Amino acid sequence: MKGLYLLLFLFSLLFSCKEESSNDSSQNKIKENQSNRESVAFQNRWILQQMGDTSFTEKEMLNHISVPRFKVDTVKSLIYGSLGCNGFSAKFKKEGNRIHFSDFFQNEVACPSLSLENHFSKLLLGSDSLHVIEDILILYSDSIKVRLKKLDLLPIENKEWVLQKIDDIKLGDLEEYEILRSNPSLKFDVFDREVEINLGCGIKLKRNLRIEKGRIFIEPLTIFPRPTNCDENWSIPFLEQITGDFHYTINDDKLRIKNRGGVYEFTKKIN
Numbered sequence: 001m002k003g004l005y006l007l008l009f010l011f012s013l014l015f016s017c018k019e020e021s022s023n024d025s026s027q028n029k030i031k032e033n034q035s036n037r038e039s040v041a042f043q044n045r046w047i048l049q050q051m052g053d054t055s056f057t058e059k060e061m062l063n064h065i066s067v068p069r070f071k072v073d074t075v076k077s078l079i080y081g082s083l084g085c086n087g088f089s090a091k092f093k094k095e096g097n098r099i100h101f102s103d104f105f106q107n108e109v110a111c112p113s114l115s116l117e118n119h120f121s122k123l124l125l126g127s128d129s130l131h132v133i134e135d136i137l138i139l140y141s142d143s144i145k146v147r148l149k150k151l152d153l154l155p156i157e158n159k160e161w162v163l164q165k166i167d168d169i170k171l172g173d174l175e176e177y178e179i180l181r182s183n184p185s186l187k188f189d190v191f192d193r194e195v196e197i198n199l200g201c202g203i204k205l206k207r208n209l210r211i212e213k214g215r216i217f218i219e220p221l222t223i224f225p226r227p228t229n230c231d232e233n234w235s236i237p238f239l240e241q242i243t244g245d246f247h248y249t250i251n252d253d254k255l256r257i258k259n260r261g262g263v264y265e266f267t268k269k270i271n
Contacts, residue, residue: 041132042094043074045191046148049136051120059212061149068120069151069191081191083117085109090124099130099139120146154190154211156248160198161186161255161266168263184238186266197242199235207243216257218243 047061047069056067070081070088079101080089088106092099104125111117123146127139135150162185163171171183184200188209195209195218208219220243241261248257253268 040074042130042137043072044137045069045071045151046137047151048120048146049149050145050147051123052144054116054119061151066116068117071191083121085111085114085117088121094130097129097131099127101125101127151191154188155250156188156211156216156255157190159187160269161188162269163200163264164267165265166262168265184242185269186242197239199238201235203235205239214247214249216246216248218246220244 048067049056049061061067066084068082068084070079072079074094077092077094078089079092080087082088083106086107086109088104090101090105091103092101094100101124104121106121123141123144124139126141127146129140131138131140135152137148137150139146139148162183164183165171182198182200185198187196187198188211189195190209190211193209194206197205197207197218199205205221207221210217221239241259242264244259246257246259248255250256255266255268257264257266
C-alpha cells in the first residue's frame with residue numbers, strides 16, 4: 001500500500017511540474033507577443049504632450065510651435081527629430097518595456113530659449129522604461145512621466161500634389177505655362193513643417209509650413225530666385241500666389257487651396 005501511495009505521489013509531482021512548465025511557457029509567449037506589439041507601436045512619430053507641469057494644446061502640437069518631437073526607427077534603434085529648436089538624434093536599446101538612450105547628438109543653433117529642450121533632453125536620456133497605450137507613449141524618467149502623442153499622417157501628407165487647374169482653367173490652356181517641362185507641384189511634410197514647391201522647370205524650393213484644420217500657411221519668399229531654367233514672367237507670380245494663407249479641402253484625390261489670388265486645384269501624383 002505504501003508503494004502505491006509513493007507511486008501516486010511521484011505521478012502527481014511529475015504532472016504538477018509539467019503543468020507549471022507549460023504555464024511558464026505560455027506566460028513567456030504572452031510577454032513576448034506583448035513586447036513585439038509594443039515595439040511595433042513604438043515605431044512611430046511622437047510629439048510631446050506633457051512633461052511634468054508643462055503641457056501643450058492640440059493647436060500647439062499641430063503647429064509644432066517649439067514642441068519637441070521625434071521619429072522612431074526600430075530597425076536602426078534610432079530616434080531623431082527636434083527638441084523644439086535644435087535637431088537631435090539618439091540611439092536606444094529596448095528590452096520589453098525597459099529602454100536606454102545613448103549616443104545623443106544635437107545641433108547647436110541660435111534659439112530664443114533653450115530651457116524647454118534642455119529639460120526634455122535631460123528627461124529623455126534619463127528614461128529607463130516606457131509604455132505605449134493606443135496613441136500615447138509614456139516615458140518614465142525618475143519620478144517624472146514624459147507623455148507623448150502619436151503624430152498621425154494627415155491626408156495632405158506623404159503625397160505629391162500636381163497642379164491641374166487655376167480658377168477652373170486647365171493648366172494646359174494657360175499660355176504662360178506652355179514652357180513648363182512638367183506641372184508645378186507641392187509636397188507637404190507636417191512633421192518637419194516644410195512644403196517643397198516644384199516649379200515644374202527643374203527648380204525646387206522649400207518653405208516653412210504651418211497647418212491647421214482647413215487652413216495652410218506657406219511662408220512667403222522675401223527674395224525671389226532668378227532661376228535660369230525658368231521664365232520669370234510666370235515663376236515669380238506663381239511663387240507670390242502659392243505662398244501665404246490659404247483655405248484648403250481634400251476630396252478623394254483632389255486638393256483645392258484658395259486665397260485672394262484664386263483657386264488652385266491639384267491631383268495626387270500616381271507613381
